[in-house]
Amino acid sequence: MSGTIAGLLTAAEEAETPNPLLPETYDIVWSLFIVIILGVVFLKYALPKIQAVLDERTELVEGGLAKAEAAQAEAAAAKDEYQQQLTEARTEAARIREEARAEGTAIVAESRTRATAEAARIVENAQRQIDAERQQASVSLRNEVGELATELASKIVGESLADEARRSRVVERFLDELEASTAADAGKGN
Structure with a gap:
């Protein structure tokens, strides 16, 4: 029995000992x-203030997102405008190139026309100069041939024909002799 009592006492002691977990x-x-x-x-007190701070931050974030979206939309609009301006600039550059090409062609054609006209004028002036020089050479040649003929005639006739009066007399006498010779030949032939 003593074992049973000891067991009960142990159980009672255990019942009195509190559980450290509870x-x-x-x-x-x-x-x-x-x-x-x-x-x-x-x-x-604390939750409304925390909620207000959270709401404020949410508004800031949403505002930042709205600003970012607006900035993106603005950037897209600026990009579209830039693309449009770039397209217009390219079109304008192409138009200017075509105008410059057309002007260049016109300038070349005009230069060719002027060069052709200038060449024709130069040829015409050269032709006139050649004609004038030919005329001058012809006159000079006639004078020289006349002088040589007069000199030759003076040697043949035996008189100097340098003097104009004497030359005229020789020419008249030559013509008279020629007429007389022609008349004598005409008389013999009858």
């Missing part, structure tokens, strides 16, 4: 009371 009931009650008070204070 706190006492008064600790649970007071802890629950303090947690409820803290929860009420937290819900009444």
Whole structure:
């Protein structure tokens, strides 16, 4: 029996020893009371302020997103405008190149026309100069041939024909002799 009593005493001692994992009931009650008070204070004062800060941050983030979207839309519009201006600039550059090409062609054609006209004028002036020089050479040649003929005639006739009066007399006498010779030949032939 003593074993049974000892077992009971051990069981009673064990029943009196508190479980270290479970706190006492008064600790649970007071802890629950303090947690409820803290929860009420937290819900009444701290939570609205935290919620206000969170709402403010949410608004800032949403505003930032809206600004970012607006900036993206603005950047897209600027890009579209840039592309349009670039296209217009390319079109304008092509038009200017075509105008320059047309002007260049016109300038070349005009230069060719002027060069052709200038060449024709130069040829015409050269032809006139050649004609004038030919005329001058002909006159000079006639004068030289006349002088040589007069000199030759003076040697044949035996008189100097340098003097104009004497030359005229020789020419008249030659013509008279020629007429007389022609008349004598005409008389013999009858």
